[in-house]
Amino acid sequence: MKKIAELTAELAAPVAAERGCTIWDVEYVKEAGTWYLRVLLDKEGGVDILDCEAISREVSDLLDEADPIEGSYTLEVGSAGAERALKRPGDFVRFMGSPVAVRLYRNRDGRKEFAGTLTGYDEGTGAVTVRIGDNETTFEKADTALVRLRVEFS
Missing domain, CATH: 2.30.30.100 (SH3 type barrels.)
Structure with a gap:
C-alpha cells in the first residue's frame, strides 16, 4: 500500500499542473495531537492564494473519493516558500x-x-x-x- 503522502502527491499533481504549479512536497504529520496533510506548491513567478484555494478544493474532493486516511486530519495547501527545505x-x-x-x-x-x-x-x-x-x-x-x-x- 502506498504511503499517504505519496498517494496525495499523485492525486494532487495533475490538479496543480492545471494551474501551472508543481508539487514541491507533501507531508503527513502529527502535531499537538492533530494530523496535518500538507501539500506544498511551487510555481514560476510564485504561488498565490487563488492557486492554493482552487487546488485545495479539488484535492479535498479527490481525497474524499479515494478515502486513504482513517480518522480526521487537516488539509493545508500552500506555497513551499522562499526558504524551502531542500530534500531531493x-x-x-x-x-x-x-x-x-x-x-x-x-x-x-x-x-x-x-x-x-x-x-x-x-x-x-x-x-x-x-x-x-x-x-x-x-x-x-x-x-x-x-x-x-x-x-x-x-
Whole structure:
C-alpha cells in the first residue's frame, strides 16, 4: 500500500499542473495531537492564494473519493516558500549556487546552524558542500537535520 503522502502527491499533481504549479512536497504529520496533510506548491513567478484555494478544493474532493486516511486530519495547501527545505537530489541541483542554511543534529565548532552558498551535492552519499566565507565545508547526510534556502537582503 502506498504511503499517504505519496498517494496525495499523485492525486494532487495533475490538479496543480492545471494551474501551472508543481508539487514541491507533501507531508503527513502529527502535531499537538492533530494530523496535518500538507501539500506544498511551487510555481514560476510564485504561488498565490487563488492557486492554493482552487487546488485545495479539488484535492479535498479527490481525497474524499479515494478515502486513504482513517480518522480526521487537516488539509493545508500552500506555497513551499522562499526558504524551502531542500530534500531531493534534484532540489540540490536546481539551487546550486544559492544561499542556504544547514542545520545539524549536533554542535560543530560550537554551533548547529551554518549559512553559506551551496557549492556541491554528492548524490551517492547525500553530503552537501557549502562555501562559508572563503572556505568550503562538507556536511555528511547523517549529521544534517535540514538544508533550506536562505533569503539574503542587501
